[in-house]
Amino acid sequence: MANSYAQAVLRTTDLAEALRAAGRLLELADTTELEVDFEARVSTPGELERLSGVMPDAEWWSYGADRHGSSRDGGVPSECLPIFMRRWCMAPEAVDAFLAATGNVPAMVRWDFRGWPEAPEVGLGCGGSRGAYVTVCVNARDLDLEEPTPDHTLYVHVTQVQAERAPWLAAQVGLRVIGELEMAPL
Template sequence: MSNDVAFPVFRTPDPVLALSTARRLMEFGRCDYSRVSAYADFHSVAEVRRVAQIMPGGWFCGASELEEFEGVPFKDQPPFVVGVSAADLPVEASAFEGRLPVEWQVTGQPVGSIEDAFSAAIGPNMGEINWDSLQWPEAPEAGFAGESKHAEVTLAFNTRTRYTNELADDHTVLVHVRSVRVDGRQRREPYAHWLAAQVGLTVIGPAQEN
């Protein structure tokens, strides 16, 4: 059992520049089986409907409280809470009462298939693009073997963390490596610095744990 740790390596208010920079880092580790996923939170019905028109793929899940469905079989829970496609979103505005923010996600897509549309659609909402199943090369001069299980790149929109829990007016690119913590220190942090440097970037903030 192992976890990853992410380090911010670039930040900008320009979403186009953020995407191109994230792609540059991703391409450094891209391989045949690499995939891309995306996630976003929408805090208004208008934003949900707007993005559903632009990004009809993926699933929309309305917010819920654990107590609402405690003991309720999964099959009996409201579809909008379990997850629906854009075509199956509720028509009535009243169906969104108590269900905001609405989460949207799409997972395991071919690299290059959703990134441009998503970055154009995200607007002021918090969200992320994540590329996984990358392959970081070994860095013998720095004393590090290669990495595949925890080789990822994340582009966080309108937030500075991988947790999408604090709004910001810029976008952040993060590089992921395997977490190896010894005596309170991340032993793989130098590897993150090395990876960033290979594409002209540098670590600009503290580690963000999984």
């Protein structure tokens, strides 16, 4: 498992605004190898049904006190609620359907791409694929989806040794960092 470092650059109740800002960041990136990852905390059978439809073959595991079961052990997700679902390497075109299925569920879309551009103002060359992500946490303020909220948070990911790239990227699209740099397990 790899890690990146993420920094929040926008918090808004307007999901469309968060997605537009994510799009502006992606315009800076080398997206020749673009894919998206989806994650969601699922609590009800209705949420499970909606999200299973847009996350086929999703990996899942139960969470919370005294919960057991996962896709690895052949469990039945509807019998193990609440669960955490994850589906990696989806086509970018799947984002709209995923977001439509989330409703009020804490969820995350992470765009994974080839690298960040050169940032000469802060002394950085092009960034490689490690640490090159943009994430929108929907209905959550944290990357682990443990703080459900009615707003959405946009993060840029960088490598720890290139932490100064995050505020530079935010500034390129008219934003600023609003939180500390934090480790983001992938």
